[in-house]
Every structure is written in structure tokens, then in C-alpha cells.
Amino acid sequence: MNYFFDEDKVVEEIKKRNAKKVLLQFPEGLRYFSTEIVSKLEDKIKDVEFIISGEPSWGACDIAEDEAQILGVDLIIHFGHTPYTWYYPKFPTVFIPTESNLKIEEKVIDETKELAKKYNPRKISLSATIQHAKLLPELKEHFTEFEVEIGKPSNPFMLDGQILGCDYKAIPLDVDLHINISGGKFHALGIGLYTGKPVINIDPYSKRAEDLTNEVNKILKIRYSKIMQALDAKTWVIIQGIKVGQNRPLMVKYLEKKLKEKGYKVYVISNKVLNVDTLRNIDRSYIDAYVVTSCPRLPTDDLYNFEKPVLTPGEARMVINNKLEPYIFPW
Structure with a gap:
């Protein structure tokens, strides 16, 4: 697995809350690992019933509270997100961020610098989804030729530089270029729409950097x-x-x-x-x-x-x- 599911933390929370029936919720992409996680949890803790939610989950705004009540569980374990900016579940819920173990290769950093050169930026911002946010301080060390800012998020549950698909408070507006670490284009495109500035995405899964500025401009024309x-x-x-x-x-x-x-x-x-x-x-x-x-x-x-x-x-x-x-x- 390329992710840290922190099964020990899950077991600790289950024991602390004396939960006997637990619903495990995964976002799209992480649910693939759900049966393996159940097997690991069952090895670590006995006499607990685990149910995997097969319903779509698109973020921390989409907690399976209704599902949990119908199933009669004691606790929701929500993998892949930190608590949402404007909402915290009323149902007992534990958030497990599920950080990625992937690193950014040197050649990808070099690609990013080459893409950035055409904008001749003085100041850049670095951001990431929760899976990759811990890479930001290390990445910053590779961009010493620029003034680099990693912004503060909108709530204390999030890491510096962490963004959501609908929350870009950690994105400073007074920069010339934005560099984001995330799988796929989804989050980086949102940064481009939010700021109107050039944006480059580093994808640790495909091991490539991509300038999405033209794609953002096409979306803006449609909008x-x-x-x-x-x-x-x-x-x-x-x-x-x-x-x-x-x-x-x-x-x-x-x-x-x-x-x-x-x-x-x-x-x-x-x-x-x-x-x-x-x-x-x-x-x-x-x-x-x-x-x-x-x-x-x-x-x-x-x-x-x-x-x-x-x-x-x-x-x-x-x-x-x-x-x-x-x-x-x-x-």
C-alpha cells in the first residue's frame, strides 16, 4: 500500500469509545484497500463487528451519518480526510487522514522548475491535499531561488498548505505562481479557478509535473x-x-x-x-x-x-x- 492507514490509532479510538460495531468509510480510490484494512483490524482487536460503507464518499462533507444510524453502529471511522471547515459530524466519528508514503522524485522537481521558468515568478505558493501535505516543507527546500509561501488553512484540523476541493484558504493570493501536490488535476484546477494565476500540478502517482494554466483558462471561458x-x-x-x-x-x-x-x-x-x-x-x-x-x-x-x-x-x-x-x- 502507498498509504498509512494508522490501524493502531483506529484500534485505540475503538477501545477508548468501547465501540462494538464500527462503520468504515473510504473515499473513492481508497476503498480498494478496505477489505485488507478490515483483516488487519480484526487481527488487532477482537469482538468488534466491522462494516465497510460501499456508498460514494466525496469528502469530509460527506460523512455516512444516516447510514450509520440505519446500521446501528457505534462509531464511524472516516479515512482519507481531516474534519471539514464548516461542519463536524453529530454522529461519533474519527477522522484518519491516510497520508501517502510516496515521495517526489528529483526529476519531477526539475520538471516543475522548468515549467515555472516561463512565468519568471518572484513568489510562489506550495499546497497539497492531506495525503501529501507533509511533503511541503521538504519541497520548499528545493525552491530557494524563489520566495516561497505555504499558507495557513481555514481550520486547526488541517495542515499548513492543505486544501480541499472547495476550500482554498491556504492559498495566498499575492503570489505569481501556484504549485500543488495532488493525484490528478482536480485540486490544482480549483486553485486556478480560485486565483486566476498560473498553476502547476505535481502528481506523485504518475511521477510527473504538468502546467494546467491553459486548461484552467479553457474552463474559465466555459464558465x-x-x-x-x-x-x-x-x-x-x-x-x-x-x-x-x-x-x-x-x-x-x-x-x-x-x-x-x-x-x-x-x-x-x-x-x-x-x-x-x-x-x-x-x-x-x-x-x-x-x-x-x-x-x-x-x-x-x-x-x-x-x-x-x-x-x-x-x-x-x-x-x-x-x-x-x-x-x-x-x-
């Missing part, structure tokens, strides 16, 4: 086309998420109030798992635009090709204020 369409919208649907960490009633009320003040018709629809088929089953000819308050990555990543504008809360604010600059992402 602005959606915003421009929504400027003429008269009938809106606000999607209120009902996953426990994605329910934002105050945001829904704010958007509903502001849209109605402009004389628009507004419908509020609750939803747990949102996709294109869900929208098509809701859609009517008189509905002009949608705004998603559950997860701001849904409009940019999964729903961008829907036939009508599907906006993030930040984009909806741009429409409400009739102000196209600056681009607001995510909230």
Missing part, C-alpha cells in the same frame, strides 16, 4: 459563457444539498432572497446526489438557470455540459450583482 447566458434568466432553480455537510440553508435563503428582489421566479429543490439526469428530470421549458449550493465543483466538473446554465454560488453572486469581474470561485 463565463454560462454566466452570460444566466444574465437573462428569469426563472431559477436553487439546488439545496441534503448530504449532512453540504446542507447550506443560509446560503439558499440568501440566494433566494436576492433573486426574488430582482423580480425573478425561484424554486428550491433538495437533492443528495446531483447529476445531469437529475436535472433533466426536473427541467421545464420555462426554467432558465440553476445554482448548486451543495458542492461548487458539481457545476464546473460534472454539470458543465447541461443544456442550461448551472452555476456555483460564486457565479450566481456575479449574476445577481451584474458584475463580471472578478470571477468568484467557489462561494
Whole structure:
């Protein structure tokens, strides 16, 4: 395994809480190791029943509280994330960050420096997902030719430089270039949308560095086309998420109030798992635009090709204020 699941910490927490029935929750990508983890835990602790959640889990905002109550478990062990910025589970939950054991090879660092050169940056930021955040101080030592900043996160549970797909508080805005460590493009693209600055992603799994700036610019063009369409919208649907960490009633009320003040018709629809088929089953000819308050990555990543504008809360604010600059992402 390339990850540290910290089974000893899991056993310690189970014993401390005297839990006899435990639900193990894994994000996509880590669930592959779930049966091996159960076998290791069963070797370390007896008389405890383990159940693996097979439901999708997209972050620390998506804790299986309903599932845990239905199954009658005593404790949730949530692997792969630290607690969420705006929400902590009401159900007994232990977060196991599940850090990666991978290192960044010297050749990948050299690739990153070559990609950075074309921007001639004076100051750069370094960031990472929780799996790789402990690599940031070491990586900083390789970029001494630049002024380097590793930002402070939005809550004390997160590490310096750690970001989420919807939380970029650890990203300083007064830099020339952003370098992110994460598997795939997802988090780095979010940094580009949040900052409007060049972004390079270091992927420890593929062992390569990639400049994603052009890809971010392409996404921005798509997003602005959606915003421009929504400027003429008269009938809106606000999607209120009902996953426990994605329910934002105050945001829904704010958007509903502001849209109605402009004389628009507004419908509020609750939803747990949102996709294109869900929208098509809701859609009517008189509905002009949608705004998603559950997860701001849904409009940019999964729903961008829907036939009508599907906006993030930040984009909806741009429409409400009739102000196209600056681009607001995510909230």
C-alpha cells in the first residue's frame, strides 16, 4: 500500500469509545484497500463487528451519518480526510487522514522548475491535499531561488498548505505562481479557478509535473459563457444539498432572497446526489438557470455540459450583482 492507514490509532479510538460495531468509510480510490484494512483490524482487536460503507464518499462533507444510524453502529471511522471547515459530524466519528508514503522524485522537481521558468515568478505558493501535505516543507527546500509561501488553512484540523476541493484558504493570493501536490488535476484546477494565476500540478502517482494554466483558462471561458447566458434568466432553480455537510440553508435563503428582489421566479429543490439526469428530470421549458449550493465543483466538473446554465454560488453572486469581474470561485 502507498498509504498509512494508522490501524493502531483506529484500534485505540475503538477501545477508548468501547465501540462494538464500527462503520468504515473510504473515499473513492481508497476503498480498494478496505477489505485488507478490515483483516488487519480484526487481527488487532477482537469482538468488534466491522462494516465497510460501499456508498460514494466525496469528502469530509460527506460523512455516512444516516447510514450509520440505519446500521446501528457505534462509531464511524472516516479515512482519507481531516474534519471539514464548516461542519463536524453529530454522529461519533474519527477522522484518519491516510497520508501517502510516496515521495517526489528529483526529476519531477526539475520538471516543475522548468515549467515555472516561463512565468519568471518572484513568489510562489506550495499546497497539497492531506495525503501529501507533509511533503511541503521538504519541497520548499528545493525552491530557494524563489520566495516561497505555504499558507495557513481555514481550520486547526488541517495542515499548513492543505486544501480541499472547495476550500482554498491556504492559498495566498499575492503570489505569481501556484504549485500543488495532488493525484490528478482536480485540486490544482480549483486553485486556478480560485486565483486566476498560473498553476502547476505535481502528481506523485504518475511521477510527473504538468502546467494546467491553459486548461484552467479553457474552463474559465466555459464558465463565463454560462454566466452570460444566466444574465437573462428569469426563472431559477436553487439546488439545496441534503448530504449532512453540504446542507447550506443560509446560503439558499440568501440566494433566494436576492433573486426574488430582482423580480425573478425561484424554486428550491433538495437533492443528495446531483447529476445531469437529475436535472433533466426536473427541467421545464420555462426554467432558465440553476445554482448548486451543495458542492461548487458539481457545476464546473460534472454539470458543465447541461443544456442550461448551472452555476456555483460564486457565479450566481456575479449574476445577481451584474458584475463580471472578478470571477468568484467557489462561494
